[in-house]
Amino acid sequence: GESVGLHLPTLSVQEGDNSIINCAYSNSASDYFIWYKQESGKGPQFIIDIRSNMDKRQGQRVTVLLNKTVKHLSLQIAATQPGDSAVYFCAENLGRSQGNLIFGKGTKLSVKP
Amino acid sequence: DGGITQSPKYLFRKEGQNVTLSCEQNLNHDAMYWYRQDPGQGLRLIYYSQIVNDFQKGDIAEGYSVSREKKESFPLTVTSAQKNPTAFYLCASRVAYGTGYQPQHFGDGTRLSIL
Numbered sequence: 200g201e202s203v204g205l206h207l208p209t210l211s212v213q214e215g216d217n218s219i220i221n222c223a224y225s226n227s228a229s230d231y232f233i234w235y236k237q238e239s240g241k242g243p244q245f246i247i248d249i250r251s252n253m254d255k256r257q258g259q260r261v262t263v264l265l266n267k268t269v270k271h272l273s274l275q276i277a278a279t280q281p282g283d284s285a286v287y288f289c290a291e292n293l294g295r296s297q298g299n300l301i302f303g304k305g306t307k308l309s310v311k312p
Numbered sequence: 313d314g315g316i317t318q319s320p321k322y323l324f325r326k327e328g329q330n331v332t333l334s335c336e337q338n339l340n341h342d343a344m345y346w347y348r349q350d351p352g353q354g355l356r357l358i359y360y361s362q363i364v365n366d367f368q369k370g371d372i373a374e375g376y377s378v379s380r381e382k383k384e385s386f387p388l389t390v391t392s393a394q395k396n397p398t399a400f401y402l403c404a405s406r407v408a409y410g411t412g413y414q415p416q417h418f419g420d421g422t423r424l425s426i427l
Contacts, residue, residue: 207352231413242318242402242418243355250413288354298343298406300416302354
């Protein structure tokens with residue numbers, strides 16, 4: 200597969216446990232944030248997004264938390280499954296008029312059966 | 313099914329050769345993007361286009377060129393001026409310029425290597 204996971208922070212969890220992946224973003228003016236999942240050899244897949252006027256947003260088995268005070272974003276995955284194993288990226292949008300994103304370096308999630 | 317198609321999946325370039333990576337989308341999106349991904353790094357923006365017949369340089373445009381003659385297509389040429397072209401190239405699209413809170417959606421990439 201593609202070597203996108205080299206030298207990345209790694210989180211290893213047991214199947215069925217909850218996972219928390221963290222991301223520090225860079226710009227206090229960012230107003231929109233996205234989490235992506237990237238499996239080996241594939242492109243990033245949209246998971247969930249959140250606007251800066253929100254603190255929390257929930258999806259199916261995933262929750263994103265936003266703390267603007269410390270410029271921190273987290274992705275919580277409930278009941279982690281082997282299929283969740285991938286690299287997870289956060290991305291911030293510096294200005295809604297452009298839609299251009301700045302991506303973090305990613306965290307590799309490894310789920311042990 | 314709507315989506316973004318990148319081709320080829322694997323591409324090899326000889327020294328001094330230009331190569332073109334294809335990106336086609338049938339999502340009716342106005343905006344399209346090209347990124348480069350290296351191991352252990354986040355995605356870096358090469359070029360983007362918000363509308364047909366217009367495109368802008370991203371953070372690492374040197375050694376690359378693009379065109380946007382059709383809404384559906386945004387090909388990327390890696391020229392011989394790009395001295396370190398080995399990377400995973402990702403194409404993305406987004407609904408429209410200025411629509412605010414909409415994510416980019418990605419193709420499955422092209423892996424470019426040097427012979």
